[in-house]
Amino acid sequence: MLSSGAMTHVFISPHPDDAALSCGGLIASLRELGQNVTIISVFSGGPRAGNGLSEYQRAALGFGSKAIWPSTEAFRRDNIGADVPVPAGAAPWAADPERVALTQEYANTQARQFWQRAAWTRSANVTNIATPERPLADAVGGQGSGETIDFAAADAMTIRRAEDERYAFFMEASLIQLDLPDAVFRGYEGDEQLLGAVREDDPAPYELLRREILRLEPQIVYFPLAIGGHVDHQLCREVGLAMLDEGRQWVMPGPDLVGRTAFYEDFPYAWWHDFAGAADLAGTMALPPGVSLQARYCDIGEVLERKASGLTLYASQVVRLFESEQGMRDDLAGFHARVALAGGMRGFAERTWTPVRA
Numbered sequence: 001m002l003s004s005g006a007m008t009h010v011f012i013s014p015h016p017d018d019a020a021l022s023c024g025g026l027i028a029s030l031r032e033l034g035q036n037v038t039i040i041s042v043f044s045g046g047p048r049a050g051n052g053l054s055e056y057q058r059a060a061l062g063f064g065s066k067a068i069w070p071s072t073e074a075f076r077r078d079n080i081g082a083d084v085p086v087p088a089g090a091a092p093w094a095a096d097p098e099r100v101a102l103t104q105e106y107a108n109t110q111a112r113q114f115w116q117r118a119a120w121t122r123s124a125n126v127t128n129i130a131t132p133e134r135p136l137a138d139a140v141g142g143q144g145s146g147e148t149i150d151f152a153a154a155d156a157m158t159i160r161r162a163e164d165e166r167y168a169f170f171m172e173a174s175l176i177q178l179d180l181p182d183a184v185f186r187g188y189e190g191d192e193q194l195l196g197a198v199r200e201d202d203p204a205p206y207e208l209l210r211r212e213i214l215r216l217e218p219q220i221v222y223f224p225l226a227i228g229g230h231v232d233h234q235l236c237r238e239v240g241l242a243m244l245d246e247g248r249q250w251v252m253p254g255p256d257l258v259g260r261t262a263f264y265e266d267f268p269y270a271w272w273h274d275f276a277g278a279a280d281l282a283g284t285m286a287l288p289p290g291v292s293l294q295a296r297y298c299d300i301g302e303v304l305e306r307k308a309s310g311l312t313l314y315a316s317q318v319v320r321l322f323e324s325e326q327g328m329r330d331d332l333a334g335f336h337a338r339v340a341l342a343g344g345m346r347g348f349a350e351r352t353w354t355p356v357r358a
């Protein structure tokens with residue numbers, strides 16, 4: 001179901017869980033309002049990710065560009081009329097090889113027209129017989145990829161990507177996984193390096209991320225503030241700041257993203273670091289001249305439970321970050337109550353920082 005006219009909100013997630021952790025309440029609220037949400041997971045790749053795109057990456061990229069998760073609809077089979085004559089005595093929906101083949105052909109054409117790219121071959125399988133080019137839904141490991149995942153043998157990044165896809169499905173958001181190698185696969189070792197300075201030979205993925213963002217024509221694009229200082233978060237913030245600066249380029253004016261950009265507070269790092277808002281931000285962001293940051297509060301009281309439920313889908317991270325699900329819920333409640341208080345609100349809130357012209 002493509003809804004034209006709805007705004008797209010694009011969340012830049014350095015790792016597969018960051019948008020959910022930091023903006024899960026805002027994402028749930030936007031979806032309730034019928035707004036489209038796309039999450040771009042940037043450093044979602046393992047050591048094998050190189051320059052070329054794998055089959056999986058292509059599928060994930062194409063998938064993310066257009067997918068709006070369909071809403072669930074219940075229907076009664078005996079209400080469905082037959083498109084072709086029904087053999088005497090058969091129910092209108094009963095399988096007949098010739099009609100099944102026709103329906104499959106129709107589904108393939110529809111899928112090609114919808115995706116408008118030959119590389120996309122995952123149309124619905126209406127036969128319930130698995131073939132290599134058309135696996136059955138139950139045999140497909142992740143949403144949006146044709147990859148079957150053996151969880152016992154899967155590497156950490158494969159599991160994290162699968163968790164990400166489940167979260168996107170849960171939130172009815174679309175997902176683009178860029179699969180750039182995580183910092184641990186780019187030679188950063190230990191917390192001191194992972195949370196330290198970005199290396200000179202480790203450039204921000206500016207071109208790639210910029211292209212993905214602009215083709216989505218976002219109403220607002222959300223970047224991490226990089227509180228806590230993880231190098232992958234810093235690199236994403238850097239892309240956001242560079243894109244903000246494009247509007248005033250002399251030779252080739254870029255899109256003006258002031259007013260269409262926001263920076264979010266990285267949870268749980270903002271909680272652990274006692275992030276105090278404007279005071280802590282002063283001087284840490286190289287904003288274009290004449291641009292300053294304004295706090296925006298999103299009341300997430302009604303969707304706090306949904307945010308927490310979404311986070312439980314990142315099972316591999318909940319225990320690592322919070323020790324237990326209860327610990328995660330306690331930290332969520334504590335942090336978002338504190339943010340709400342800072343904004344003079346009751347209950348729970350998430351906060352983003354929007355660049356505005358003075």
Ligand SMILES: [Zn+2]
Binds near residue numbers: 014
């Ligand atoms: Zn992260």
